[in-house]
Amino acid sequence: MDYALQTRNLAKNFGGFTATNNVSLNVEAGARHALIGPNGAGKTTLINLLTGFLEPTAGHVILQGEDVTRLGQHQRVKRGLARTFQINRLFADLTVLESVTMAVNERLGLGARFWKPVGAHGQAVEEAVALLDSLRLLDVAHEKTRSLAYGKQRLIEIALALAMKPRVLLLDEPAAGVPTTESRELFESIAALPRDVTILLIEHDMDLVFRFADRISVLVGGALLTHGTPEVIANDPKVREVYLGEAICA
Amino acid sequence: MTVLFDGVASGMLLFLISVGLSVTLGLMNFVNLAHGAFAMVGGYLCVLLLNRVGVPFLAALPLAAGLTALVGVVLERTLYRRLYTATHLDQVLFSIGLVFMSIAAAQFLFGAQQQPLTLPDFLRGQISLPGLDMGAYRLFLILLSLVIAFGLQRLVGGTRFGAELRASVDNPRAARGVGINVERVFTLTFALGTALAGLGGALGVEMLGLDPGFPVKYIVYFLIVVAVGGSGNITGSLVASLILGVLDVAGKYYVPQIGAFVIYAVMVVMLIFRPQGLFGRRAAR
């Protein structure tokens, strides 16, 4: 069994508070792995540790067998680990095509080319257009990002991540803030993602998780409670107690 | 020892003038490079009151500060108000425009040469203790500055107005939601900032001289104090002013050849290791 992404005894504390407590997560290659947990379970901190945005207090992050704990964000991206953001972080004044082309340029190492214009780098532009087509964003390709509906902008987040041709894709609550009318299109796009890309999905929306994920890990209080197939997790009393228990006393 | 005393005195003067800039920049997030012009206005008003109207020095100081605050309020109501939401760059352009106008106006009204200022007798001369000769004026300056610094800290830290001020800067919309008249708070803060500048300008004539070029000549020093002290922080400005004052005087005394060099080098090094300044808030907006 080769794992696309692993963590060994990963820990992170801010002063006294332990946000991530000895997490050893294993995500199989090609899996549709979901990470669920109540609010404040430390999901976003975990993602920031995986992407290198935060330095862990202890433990290791292993990307496809290589220990990337010491590497910075953009080196991990070069090694095939991409992410989307829970709150959109996009380029308001750039058009959709420009944003995605820029991301593709970075992957192809064209980012520092300062002579030929953007349009002249055929391979990058074609790849960006193909990517937009796969996410049905061609009709807004020349629109400024700021002028698009929130749902469409979430798709651009995914487009920017996919432009990295990642081996492992971290989706941080892709459906957050998307009105239900637009979420159907979003879910179909996520489902249509190629199978050779390992996806770690952090999500609250249970019906998206159970329709989409083939393995689920539950994070509570910064530590891994349990993991298993959707059926196992659905019937696991501890999980229900964590969610329901929370619901009762909240 | 006297070097230290003189350093503290020039540091105090620097504090008086630049604390107003720190208030407007830090608390109101407005890059007001015209701050030096308000100090110059205070200086000219003080000279005018002293020489032409014959007002005693101690009375001229508050009067000059008050009148400068008046000028500040008028400008704030008419011009500055429109630029609170503008980008920092536009604020810089606006305030340098004001500086240009103030320099030309001062030259037109008062002529280009230095303004004479005669201190009252009790502020002249020396008080010498063993090993320490203290200029009377410098002593007066230090005491006055300490009183003002303490008063300011109490005002911003302790009073309702201080709380309202800090609230309306952090989040104007929320502050309005809580019923704070944010416009009035900003006007009062701006008036406070310009009053301090006017007072600093008036006190500064004795040591820094006064001519139309004043705003441009010392703007670098004001900016250094705010940057090193951390914008919007009263104690930060005080400590930064003292450090820079003492370093400047000591640097020029012990190593005159590279004297001026010391200040800039210290500033750059300090800013590299603490980008937000000594006491500045983490994300200086």
Added chain:
Amino acid sequence: MQPRTSIAWVTAALAASALSLAAHSAWAADPLKVGLVLPMSGPFASYGKQIEHGARLYLQQSGGTIAGRPVELIVKDDTGVAPEISKRAAQELVVKDKVDVLGGFGLTPSAFAAAPIATEAKKPMIVMNAAASAITTKSNYVLRVSHTLPQLTAPIADWAVKNGIRKVYTLVADFGPGHDAEAQFKKTFTAGGGEIVGEVRTPVKNPDFAPFLQKIKDIKPDAVFLFVPPGEQTVAFMKGFVERDLAKAGIRIVATGDLTEEDILDAVGDNALGLITSLQYSEVHNSPENAAYTRAYYAAYPKDRPNYMSVSGFDGMQLIARTLEKTGGDVTADKFMAAARGMSWTSPRGSIAIDPDTRDITQTIYIRKVERVDGKLQNVEFDAVANVRDPGKP
């Protein structure tokens, strides 16, 4: 991507405004045109104002004509700090306004920048304040009617050593003119048997002299030789000097006269009393020419006081008038320069002459002391060194 239509707007607007400007400067007349490049704005604005006062006063007295031709005086501001603006102003005066004579130059850098223009355009260039010795060597068309720094420093050094001042501490600002003054003073003073007991160069931007006064007080020299940029630094130094009772400790100050000249004297105030300096002009210099000059000055400019810069402006115009008389109105540069060499006349400051080979000014430098004369601070002349050539040149 590029704001297309907005650039079209700009092109049209700029072209239109340009055409209107071109039409304006087309007509010409035949007055004698004199172009002055002066620091009218910026930190040295008072220099430009005083020199212009002097020049306009001469025209007033000569009925606005020189050698029978009406004089058109064109003043251009060079902000005093940016030499490329001085060069630009000089070039436009010569090429566009077609002036016959260039003048002004409040500071050394602007004179250096404009000198090549005088050479190429073959126009006489009369320096009215810039004080570096090397200026007249930069072009054969340069004449100077003001002074040079060494020309002021040598006499005061001479006077000091001859009047019982044995030990001097030199304090100069750390910039070009400061180094020259320090070198000249040391050379003349030690040659006369005096001793330099200490020297320091204060940074050019120095809001506070306190530490240096402390050092001087500890060393207790007979006198301090002071050279700092005139303006707030002189005021600050004198205030500190008196405040720390250095005067009471018997330490005297000797300096070049530009530190106590009439423009700055009131700002220094009573602290200047007793200060001994050397300069070519004082308001209370008693000569009939000076009496007439000061009367005319106060009539025209009641708010200001006549100082040495205004006299340089006055003498600059007088040099043009006398030279044109000698050449019978012929203003071609080579004739003008030939006639101007060796020219001498009595100025409000006293008798002055243009040195035939260096084209620099030879004049009497007076030693003066600051005293209160009927209610007003004045530099009272009590000694003089006649016909001083600029020692700065070989």
Added chain:
Amino acid sequence: MSLATFDLTPLRRADRWHPAELAFWLLPVAAYLVFPDNLVLLTQIAITALFCLSLDLILGYAGIVSLGHAAFFGFGAYAAGLLAANGIGDPLAGLAVAALASAALGFVTSFLVLRGSDLTRLMVTLGIAMMLYEVANKLTDLTGGVDGLQGIEMTPLLGRFTFDLYGKTAYWYAVAVLFLLFWAARKLVHSPFGLSLKGIRLNVARMPAIGAPVNARLSAIYTIGAAYAGIAGALLAQTTQFVALDVLSFNRSAELMLILVLGGSGSLYGAVIGAIVFMSAHHVLSDMNPEYWQFWLGALLVVVVLFARDGVMGGLRRLSHAAGGLRKGAR
């Protein structure tokens, strides 16, 4: 919209030269004919435009605020000046040396500028420029100090065109260098590198997440900007054949930022138009009123900020949209 029918022209033609731009670059020729006597002024406008362009690359495109950009301008001016004063009077050699010297200085100081907020960057750049100013003043025998660097002799440009009184050679030399470097900057802005700079300015947090080495890019553009400023400084030293301390002064950096903000930062034309408007206004006002022109210039700046937010280009863009709206409406 399917892949086949997707229209790529907006991206492909983004860097095409628009007729209005070509007309704009005819202005220098027109100015030469209309103002034959003001060539020195026009030359200095071209030099200031280049200097402003260098700040626009750093501030307008990469978002790095600087109040000490004169450090590179002065460094280039002294480099070219010292070269010419010590025998190598060839103008193009001077430009090359100045570009290299300033680029080196820019690269070294770029690491100091990467961290901190706007205010910190303002003060760090200011500190560096002030330190250079003090050094230049100290080394009086090398730089001539306050009296300035004398003895700059320029040999004819390309061996044929001498720098004469009327400033013809100097003018075309400055305009040619300005156009060449403008064209290069324009290419750079439309290149992938330029696109990544815009990305950094718009959302610096996102860039590492798409694999962009932010600090390396900022260092690169800061170095390029420094080289541009150095060349501008060299041009001034060569055309004025004199260099004084003010090339490093705080005023020059502050005025430069004024010019850029007046013109509208973030667009290359903003820098050039800012220089034209500011220096022409300064020149005309100063001739009208030598003593108090600063008052009217200050008033102009205040008016521009109050009514044409983000500079002349901002105002014009709004004007042309309004006009555009009319035209669209009319069509």
